[in-house]
Amino acid sequence: MKKSICPPFPEKIPYTYSLHGEVRSDPYRWVHKKKSKAVRAYLEAENRYTDEMMKPSLDLQKRLFCEFLSRINENDESVPYQIEGFLYFSKTKKGKQYPILYRKRNAATRPKAILDLNVLSKGRSYASLGNIEIKPGSTHLAYSIDFTGFRDFELRLRSMSGKEEITLYHNRVRSFAWANDGRYLFVVLEDRAKRPFQVWRRDIETGKTSFIYEETDPLFSVSVARSRSGKYLFIHSSSSTTSEVLYVSGDDPLKGLRIFAKRRSCHEYYVEHGEAGFFVLTNKQAKNFRVMFVREEATQEKFWVDVISHQQDLVIDDIDVFKKHMVVEERFQGFSRLRVVDLKTLSSQEIPLPEHLCSVSGYHNEEYDCDEYLFEYESYVSPESVYAYHFDSRKTTLLKQDIVKKGYRQSQYATELIEVRLEDGSVVPVTIVYKRAMRGDHLSPMVLTAYGAYGIPNDPYFSSTRLSLLDRGVIFATAHVRGGGERGEVWHDQGKMLLKRHSFTDFIACAKHLIAAGYTGSDRLVIQGGSAGGLLVAAVTNMAPELFCGVLADVPFVDVVNTMLDETLPLTIGEFEEWGNPKLKPYYKYINSYSPYDNIVAQNYPAMLVQTSLNDSQVMYWEPVKYVARLRELKTDERPLLLNVNMDAGHGGASGRYDFLREMAFEYAFILGVLGLET
Template sequence: MNIQGITAPKAPIKPYPMTIHEDTRVDNYYWLNDRENPEVIAYLEAENAYTEMVMSPTKAFQEELFEEMKGRIKEQDESVPYRDGEYYYYSRYIEGGEYPLYCRKKHSMDAEEEILLDGNALAKGHDYFSIGGYDISDNEQILAYSIDTISRRNYTLYFKNLQTGELYPETIENTEGGAYAWAADNQTIFYLQRDPQTLLASKVYRHKLGTSASEDVLVYTEEDPQFYMGLGRMKSKKYIVSVSDHNGVSTEYRLLEASNPEGVFKAFYPRQHGLQYSIEHFENKFYIRTNLDDAINFKLMEVVENESHDTTNWKEVIAHREDTYLEGIDVFRHHLVLTERSNALIHLRVINQRTQKEHYLNFGEPAYDAGVGYNPNFDTDLLRFHYTSLTTPSSVFDYNMDTQEKTLMKEQEVLGVFNKEDYQTERLFATARDGVQVPISIVYKKGFKKDGSQPLLQYAYGSYGYSIDPYFSAARLSLLDRGFAFAIAHIRGGQEMGRPWYENGKMLQKKNTFFDFIDVSEYLIQEKWTSKDKLFANGGSAGGLLMGAIINYRPDLYKGILAAVPFVDVVTTMLDETIPLTTGEWEEWGNPKEKEYYDYMKSYSPYDNVVSQEYPNMLVTTGLHDSQVQYWEPAKWVAKLRELKTDNNILLMHCDMSTGHGGASGRFQRFKEVARDYAFVLSLV
């Protein structure tokens, strides 16, 4: 891309001093923190216009990439149905449709189709559209569903009579999408309401169908802003459950019998600092996944109903293991299914409750992603699970837990010229600077030359204990087919290697995340997978923080950077409790009101550490309505980089003026964003 003669926008410098702990930081671009200011909007539009001009020579290429990606997708497609109650539920796409249709059929898939929601019809007239989930009453006659048309994840709740097709007159605004639970009377529903300023869900309300939302009853308020809330109905249907979770610190579940909607939510076990747990109800007992007694990788326990308040009543079912993280459980009448993680891979373990015999599913690839699907019924010996790898499209299986027979129900169809045997995946390990072995999952098209001559895109996230497993992407084929390798660095801060992997990549250990990524980059260069002038890095949100940190530490390693919705102004954001989600993040990053955390955070915060040096080519993306990483973080970062960087490399920012954290909402529209990103890196090779 030739940018000669095109002038980049320059944001005015307006010094804004901020002092804490006797330390003053001066933010020259703090003024961008006001989306109502016409000067701010004008600057964002100027950045968009500049990006458009610089990228204009790639317009035809972007369109080619978009059509290529779109062409691999089967437009008329359907999910694998699941049985719940009297109905089989599924979703399907129509040709040309951007959004799914949610459907059901009674008793048999040969029955007449009933369309619950038509996403394409509901989305008409909206630049952004998202269905936040739906829930159906026990009598299967009333549908509760939610919609967001702003991209702030504030969902409006609607009710539909499935017998008449008519909507009930009431709507409920500012709800948490998907966090709804019907009581057994088919008239009462519970929901979470979000604070309009912080966007945290902190209140549980009870609503009576056919009444105004103004009459709804507040049944619980979470007073601690560091706790995130959840709400739902347990698989057994006996209990409605409200959850308050302070990630890495403590959990509290509160239960209400669904048959008693006007009752009081009661704590399963009161919150206790350091104690985390999750529960599954079955018959007259609860299974408990917990870190009780320093079980850092969690263990499985059980307790009889109404005896949970005393942990001496909790009985061990699966002991804690140093090398295996217990990620989740699913309960069936005759089987327990454990989702475990070891050596950076998911393992599904099936235990026959009648015989106590157990086995693991065999997936047969060196790197993959697998997980338990939606299994709403206890009385079945079939486990629905999903599987994918860097070379295997997303697949859905039904697995007989007794006979160990596996039936492929559906594999994602990739249209056009695609043969998964043309691609190779490997599992590598890089030695970090402190001696830790960091796993890498890598994929490339066969014929890739490991002589340092070919390009590679390195991706990671590395925060919140969120593990990035090796997954298939049909869009990614557009890179692989053009000579790229793609590598996922399973760096600390995720949970790929167990809970300690996460603990060693957060708070005062956060720099391990950045150094792991850099050390993986150096390993890939040393082993001639690529070279400095062919290595690209990609990360979004907290992974965008990662991008900001690595280019401050080692800008020389990378030819180009893709930073999506990057969280780069760590100190300022963590000091501002009015910004959505801030208080709940202190256990991830630390509270900078304490000097120890302030000093450490300031030492790596990308925005605070931009200096006068050369930086790689960069494409930064954000959304004006982002509720998780506010648009002004990347905007300020780009402005400061423009001010201080000493190179002539490309620096672009695109702010989508109609979306938020997740970008475009349509099924195909999102590929336009991917095509832009790929055109950027491919044009630099």
Template sequence: MNPDVMQAPVAAIKPHPMTLHGDTRQDNYYWLNEPENPEVIEYLNAENAYTDAVMAPTKPLQEALFNEMKGRVKENDESVPVKDGNYYYYSRYIEGGEYPLYCRKKGSLDAVEQIMLDGNVMAEGLSYFSIGGYEISDDEQILAYGIDTVSRRNYTLKFKDLTTGEILADEIPNTEGGAYAWATDNKTIFYMVRDQQTLLASKVYRHEIGTPIASDVLVYTEEDPQFYMGLGRMKSKKYIISVSEQNGVSTEYRLLESSNPTGQFVPFYPREEGLEYSIEHFEDKFYIRTNVDDATNFKLMEVSEGQSADITKWKEVIPHREDTYLDGMEVFKNHLVLQERSNALIHIRIINQATQAEHYIQFNETAYDAGVSSNPDFETNILRYSYTSLSTPSSVYDYDMDSQAQTLMKEQTVLGEFDKDDYASERLYATARDGIKIPISIVYKKGFKRDGSQPLLQYAYGSYGYSIDPYFSAARLSLLNRGFAFAIAHIRGGQEMGRQWYEDGKLLKKLNTFNDFIDVSEYLIAEQWTSKDKLFANGGSAGGLLMGAVTNMRPDLYKGILAAVPFVDVVTTMLDESIPLTTGEWEEWGNPKQKEYYVYMKSYSPVDNVEAKDYPNMLVTTGLHDSQVQYFEPAKWVAKLRALKTNNNLLLMHTDMEAGHGGASGRFKRFHDIALEYAFMLNLMEIHS
């Protein structure tokens, strides 16, 4: 790679002072916030052209990487069928197809296949395409589904008569994808509409098939922009639920009997600051996963139908535990399944409803990811769950909750010369500067040398209580086979070690997240897993904020940084309520209108802390239509870095002009993006094939 092949783009400086709390920040690139401005598009295109020119010598390597990744994929592939009602539902891919076909068979897997949706046909002529979930009416005849052709996550709700194949005239724009709920009458459906400024779903409507959309009835409006909304049907199918949630602060479920679609949604328990809960219906009662009574890691309670509004009627089923986080639950007629988390690992607990006898499913690896999968059948004694690890491809199991026998239904096929025994994974622990032990999951190809001579890619997220568990990636084999190790740092801000792990990595404790990542890097170097000149760091979205922060704090630790759709202009974004999703984020980052939060956020906000100093090699990626982290955040960050950095290390930005937060659509297109990232690192390690 030669950065001198052409002059790097220089964004125009147009001073934009912003004063708050007696402090003035100067944003020289605020003008990049205008996607309609031709000068903005010209700048983004110039950055793309520069990246293409610098990376041109790696094109053969990128092509080889792409072909490797695609070559590991079984092109004719399908999911394990799930029985729901009278049908088995599954998705499958065809050879060369970018998008799935959604299919079903009636009564038996030997029955004739019915293709409900063919994503490849539907996506013809479109640069971006996504099906945002589907729901089928109780009589199994009408399919409700959402499609997005822009990548702003505004899904148009459409309907298909599965008996005739006809696409119905009803068409509802700007809905929340997948958040659809049918009533039992097979003609009434509930959906949520997104505000086009904030992109938050804030209104629930009722629609009757065949009637004008203009006559749809508004049944609920969420007035508080700090709450995110959800909508669905409970597994028992008795209730439709609408939920409002302020992450880490408060929850409110509202219930409507699905047999009474014109009725009113009634709160299960009214929102109360500090009280969070989720519910599952079972016969004449509800199970409640809640943090009531200072249950930081949540506990399980139950309450009879009709009594939920009286919290004194809630009865404890499983008490709070300091060392175990109650992650979720699944209810069956004869069994209760709990998903728990302790010591940065998932555990699945089975409880017999009649006898209260219980046991855990046994997993053998030291670091893995497991989870309860799709289980719509209430009557069955078979639990479907998923399992994977850094060296074990994604697998689906059927587990007999009575006999404890399990059947492997499918293991992800990895074509080519793949043998999972050629790879090793370990669980390590780094000691953070405050004495806390930070778990690390690491994978490498056997033969990896622990002498600091080999490269390593360190990944983390560390926000919203979202845990990054050890997962298999067939694409990642292209790095491991070329001598890289890959490590996931389970830093604070996630929830791997319980709810307190999250609480200690948000708001005025956010610096723990960045310090943890740096301390893990120093541990990996000290233990000779790699060295400073061979260590790379990667994170996306809020993990991109992590990349920006550690790059400012310790640029000397890393050979290169990969920052995907990075949230790097924290203060400016959190002050602008017109930007999508801002107000709902105040409980994660703080509201900078309050001076205490302003000062703290400014202390780590990547854009605000760029200085005239040496920076590592950097590749920054974004999408023009990103609805979660707007493209102008990384664009401003790169422009400022380019103006101030004092060395000649690479600084590249690639903007996908057709995609949003999730990148390119289609199962193969994304491999081009991964190939670019891998080629960036491999070339810096002088690995050219």
């Protein structure tokens, strides 16, 4: 990277406000004005500076992109899944950015393309497909699509022939589900803060819409889904700590809604329908969740009975109910596995998996009466695969494993689980992957990542692009810090609200352990995190900048106080139960103690690449922009500080697969440059 270019320094315009007896200054607040010519000019200046600084890496970026491309099968086809006697699958074609959805009557018939995002996105810089729901009778499909990056989905109805298509809603659509007659479509709409809050029923034949339900509590969001059995439509209303389910007959959708069980504070429950009644996944007297059963006649809590009891060392993440079996996604010692329950005998069988350190979850299992369960499996070293588990024979069959071209051999790479014991007695797992031939006894360059929020687990996954790091001797590591969901709600609770700093101190402890154990050194340790993980890496960079030589912060949530004060923004109110409400003084004091934007000081910082998207609806672009501006103002070193703004995309970056690979090549070029591995 170049060193002698002068970066842009944005104008400081005084802006102050008082909160809890303190005067707060936010001199870069003017960049909130998205439509301002001055804001756009500044963002473009930052991009020009970043491009100029990264210009020496252009050849490396091209090499990396070619490496990425050489490993993937550009002409690929997914595993088919069945709905109403048709097989559905997607294809990717060389040179095309997006997959194409196909269907066919059976394996011997010729497939027909029914939805091509490449055609739909023509002339647009961004396109994201939301949900797809096949109309009962299989004559049409409803799908949602966003062309903005702001998750502003419109809803369209399309005939399977492709000759007819109408737009049902032009924006604000979140989820939707069909009644069994295929005439009525239940649709969830968002409010101005993008909270899904209303359910409407649309008559497809007449176009008439009828109001069904509104969630008035701003902490709660709504979704709608049809049970796999088809007998019921469920409306699920939930905050991050409490939930409630309402339901209506799938055969008689004009009937009124019924409440399954009245909401009560801190009770979460989720419902699946089976042959004899309802199966309920609940945290009722069960921090790690349990599965209960209730008959259809009376669904109140007092009638619920245990099917799978609560266990202290086992977390139940999800259930899938079929006519004769139930599949349980559970988590043991921090990592996921699958268990199949025979609903007649209640005997259970764990599905054997190749590795303990893995990611596993259900694939498309749309049919209620079926004899097999499809699931996806991957690990740091095993490419994404789809298996079929046969309920009767209890045998597992590999249906497809992604091809990694260019001579990939799994045996050349190794994974490890490292346990880091903290002063308070907690043990934080760290998973790592590396190329065996490159490891040796020396200190290795390392990329250390984490997420640690919302109770979301950060399970090991395969990445063919990551091989470009591993093959250059880089160790890839993930710290499974508190705040995530690896060990259930207890692990989550210990890293949120007034315990959020645990996520940061856990990460620092993991970094120190990896250095002390001889895996890496502070002069060759790059850290990476996105969104809430971007908050984490930005916070620890303020707290212990000497531990790291580089930081990659993707769409980082860094202006926590100001964002959580603005209830007009998407996510703010709903996330009071994750971060706290700074309008309350104890939460303000605590959040202000770690909010990265508010804790930048005059000290040396590592080399940093901060990335955002102009149309991000989850972390507003101005957060990382203001963060970089204040860093430029206060930091005392001359290491690179780069801001990269995608002017067209949203929270997930580029939507097309080739554009995504180019973004990854840019990121890896920065990482390798910081590590001195450009050649």
